[in-house]
Amino acid sequence: MAVIxxxxxxxxxxxxxxxxxxxxxxxDVALPNGFTVRFDADIIxxxxxxxxxxxxxxxxAFFFSISEGGKDNAIITADVYASNDGAAGQTVICGTVTTxxxxxxxxxxxxxxxxxxxxxxxxxxxxxxxxxxxxxATVQGSRGxxxxxGAMQYLDTxxxxxxxxxxxxxxxxxxxHPDAVVPYQGDVRAxxxxxxxxxxxxxxxxxxxxxxxxxxxSTVLPPHTPSPGFDEGFDSGFGA
Amino acid sequence: MATWFAQADAxxxxxxxxSSLPAGGGTVLTWPPATDDILIAxxxxxxxxxxxTVxxxxxxxxxxxxxxxEFRFxxxxxxxxxxxxxNDGSAIGFGIVRNSLASGTVYVVGNIYAGPGSxxxxxxxxxxxxxxxxxxxxxxxxxxxxGASMSATQGPVNITGDIFGGSGTxxxxxxxxxxxxxxxxxxxxxxxxxxxxxxxxxxAGSFTVSGYAEASADNAAINNVAQGIVTVGExxxxxxxxxxxxxxxxxxxxxxxxxQPIIAGTQKTLAVLDVAALVPYAGDVRATVVYGDGAYTGxxxxxxxxxxxxxxx
Numbered sequence: 001m002a003v004i005x006x007x008x009x010x011x012x013x014x015x016x017x018x019x020x021x022x023x024x025x026x027x028d029v030a031l032p033n034g035f036t037v038r039f040d041a042d043i044i045x046x047x048x049x050x051x052x053x054x055x056x057x058x059x060x061a062f063f064f065s066i067s068e069g070g071k072d073n074a075i076i077t078a079d080v081y082a083s084n085d086g087a088a089g090q091t092v093i094c095g096t097v098t099t100x101x102x103x104x105x106x107x108x109x110x111x112x113x114x115x116x117x118x119x120x121x122x123x124x125x126x127x128x129x130x131x132x133x134x135x136x137a138t139v140q141g142s143r144g145x146x147x148x149x150g151a152m153q154y155l156d157t158x159x160x161x162x163x164x165x166x167x168x169x170x171x172x173x174x175x176x177h178p179d180a181v182v183p184y185q186g187d188v189r190a191x192x193x194x195x196x197x198x199x200x201x202x203x204x205x206x207x208x209x210x211x212x213x214x215x216x217x218s219t220v221l222p223p224h225t226p227s228p229g230f231d232e233g234f235d236s237g238f239g240a
Numbered sequence: 241m242a243t244w245f246a247q248a249d250a251x252x253x254x255x256x257x258x259s260s261l262p263a264g265g266g267t268v269l270t271w272p273p274a275t276d277d278i279l280i281a282x283x284x285x286x287x288x289x290x291x292x293t294v295x296x297x298x299x300x301x302x303x304x305x306x307x308x309x310e311f312r313f314x315x316x317x318x319x320x321x322x323x324x325x326x327n328d329g330s331a332i333g334f335g336i337v338r339n340s341l342a343s344g345t346v347y348v349v350g351n352i353y354a355g356p357g358s359x360x361x362x363x364x365x366x367x368x369x370x371x372x373x374x375x376x377x378x379x380x381x382x383x384x385x386x387g388a389s390m391s392a393t394q395g396p397v398n399i400t401g402d403i404f405g406g407s408g409t410x411x412x413x414x415x416x417x418x419x420x421x422x423x424x425x426x427x428x429x430x431x432x433x434x435x436x437x438x439x440x441x442x443x444a445g446s447f448t449v450s451g452y453a454e455a456s457a458d459n460a461a462i463n464n465v466a467q468g469i470v471t472v473g474e475x476x477x478x479x480x481x482x483x484x485x486x487x488x489x490x491x492x493x494x495x496x497x498x499x500q501p502i503i504a505g506t507q508k509t510l511a512v513l514d515v516a517a518l519v520p521y522a523g524d525v526r527a528t529v530v531y532g533d534g535a536y537t538g539x540x541x542x543x544x545x546x547x548x549x550x551x552x553x
């Protein structure tokens with residue numbers, strides 16, 4: 001992961017837009033650093049921020065734009081964070097009639113009642129035009145600031161998620177649609193698939209799980225006698 | 241039903257206060273009026289010193305009256321104005337109803353309407369007394385035609401009924417420019433005029449909407465522009481996806497909160513799923529996070545093509 005700052009106003013795909021001449025890619029964190037960066041292609045990065053990460057100037061913005069070389073309906077796969085450095089503005093702005101899509105979570109800032117030095121209008125994203133801004137999920141800031149300013153839509157019911165704040169103690173709760181990709185206890189059973197392909201990583205099995213389905217592939221197991229539930233198709237990888 | 245015209249800046253039940261003709265000389269009202277009567281301020285300041293029940297209070301030119309005037313709580317606590325109140329003729333910066341009582345409690349039962357002109361308010365909260373309004377509050381068609389104006393240091397305000405933004409520019413249902421407490425039992429609905437939110441909160445006060453806040457295509461229902469604490473029961477986005485609240489807010493309940501956004505073009509409801517069901521959220525399905533350990537029995541099927549496993553079992 002690298003933190004990459006804009007060097008000048010320009011198009012995302014132009015290396016001269018970025019300090020070091022490297023266009024941010026998967027796993028990177030990108031900041032406008034006081035400049036305007038227009039999406040001219042679909043992009044994948046880890047985070048878009050508008051704060052002082054990496055010594056950046058906490059201003060500027062990333063734009064969905066149909067002017068000056070911007071791509072209409074660009075698809076941005078990234079989490080987007082509002083600035084917590086007090087400067088008014090939005091990290092990603094959807095302007096004019098542009099349609100923009102953020103496949104990721106947009107976060108609100110941590111200002112609000114009880115904090116000081118506030119500039120109004122600090123959001124993760126905004127829609128200042130008449131186009132449509134699609135977002136996968138949103139998270140209110142710790143003091144209740146919304147993630148998005150202006151009209152927006154969630155991409156789909158299965159992934160729509162709004163983490164919000166409730167009650168005077170500002171409890172964080174998550175609001176979701178009943179069709180969301182969330183397996184209820186009673187639904188965790190054979191032949192039921194949730195969010196196939198959406199999640200990557202390692203499945204950790206803790207406690208006394210038993211298994212009755214053969215599979216092949218590598219596993220990471222300590223020297224241990226397999227339970228009777230493992231049948232002949234199980235390849236433990238340790239020669240049991 | 242009769243229409244009565246105020247004849248002096250005086251108490252509402254003063255002798256010879258009400259005439260059947262705007263300029264006087266007609267029938268004089270024998271107090272009290274009938275409950276279906278209409279009282280016209282006739283450009284007078286009518287002081288509410290006793291409770292009164294009528295159909296309407298107005299300050300426009302109905303029946304040839306002179307536009308202007310108001311109905312004002314000033315020195316008597318514990319009284320009620322029961323009427324639908326229409327500002328259809330006040331001077332700039334005035335309402336059809338005003339509270340100037342310093343302490344105690346007064347009541348308004350009925351709907352309150354801002355006027356068609358600029359800064360013709362519905363009700364103005366200006367005193368330290370508690371004001372309880374039971375009825376709907378409507379913003380107007382004029383610029384800054386606020387349904388209710390909380391424009392000075394004042395006591396708590398309690399409203400039971402829906403609050404509506406208007407069609408005029410910045411015609412807000414309620415403008416809260418004070419640091420007092422506002423409790424609203426009902427819903428807040430944005431208007432169609434530019435900036436015509438239902439609730440505009442610009443101070444460190446506390447503003448609670450027990451029902452839902454619903455945006456219009458042009459406006460949020462609530463705009464919390466400063467450090468106030470805004471609490472809502474539910475939020476509803478407009479058909480174009482405009483959120484119900486701009487600025488910081490919180491839901492009243494951690495278990496009953498609802499949010500109706502637009503999802504792929506259709507309004508749907510997001511809510512707190514069954515917490516007791518031990519539901520892991522998508523982002524939480526990862527290593528080292530445990531849900532309901534020991535709560536599940538049975539067998540775990542494993543996709544033979546995709547799985548890698550780490551751990552002890």
